[in-house]
Amino acid sequence: MPHYCCRCGHHPLVRRVPDGDTHERDCCSTCGYIAYDNPRVIAGAILEREGRLLLCQRGIPPRVGTWTLPAGFMERGESVEETAHREVWEETGIHAEILTPYSIFSVPPTNELYIIYRARLLGWNDAPGHETQAVDWFRAEEIPWDAIFYPAIRQILERYIDEHAGGTYGIYTGSMESGTIHFMR
Numbered sequence: 001m002p003h004y005c006c007r008c009g010h011h012p013l014v015r016r017v018p019d020g021d022t023h024e025r026d027c028c029s030t031c032g033y034i035a036y037d038n039p040r041v042i043a044g045a046i047l048e049r050e051g052r053l054l055l056c057q058r059g060i061p062p063r064v065g066t067w068t069l070p071a072g073f074m075e076r077g078e079s080v081e082e083t084a085h086r087e088v089w090e091e092t093g094i095h096a097e098i099l100t101p102y103s104i105f106s107v108p109p110t111n112e113l114y115i116i117y118r119a120r121l122l123g124w125n126d127a128p129g130h131e132t133q134a135v136d137w138f139r140a141e142e143i144p145w146d147a148i149f150y151p152a153i154r155q156i157l158e159r160y161i162d163e164h165a166g167g168t169y170g171i172y173t174g175s176m177e178s179g180t181i182h183f184m185r
Contacts, residue, residue, distance in 0.1 A: 014026070042071050042074070042112055042113065043080045043087060043114075044069050044070050044072065044088065044117070045098060045118065047119050047120070048164065049121055052137035053137065053138055054092065054121075055135075058132070063149055068148065070092050084098050084116075089126065091128055093125070094126075095121075095125070096121055097122050100117060101171050102169065105176060107175070
């Protein structure tokens, strides 16, 4: 959080529970401004083509060189679906149709909310952006499991592979530690 008030410039902000609130916030004792530090939304997609899953090799910190699903932070004025579409394009050069939610999970230690969709490739005419070293399609047995960026991404991939084999996809909701898979019938 900022050390200075973004409204009046006062320093330092005071950590307290504002009147009528339930959480500690950074507050300005001069003008009354309350600085909220709410979770950041990350959206992306899992794409499958001919039995292969799309992964991107990270070209920026943290963990440069690891593999992940195309995903990134939501921007002001975007819907979550628009974010997923943009992030797939920026990180892979692929234009995708965003289909259905697949995984919605919280990561409390980093104050993030991940929303991963299933998506379908529409076209691949562009090069990946600067955040990506490489883009590749992997069969389950080819995935570089030891180089997956984040444990939750590994869990998503493992679950998708299992569900794809059964032909039924659920929606996972929960946190990085535990959750529930909801199957629509």
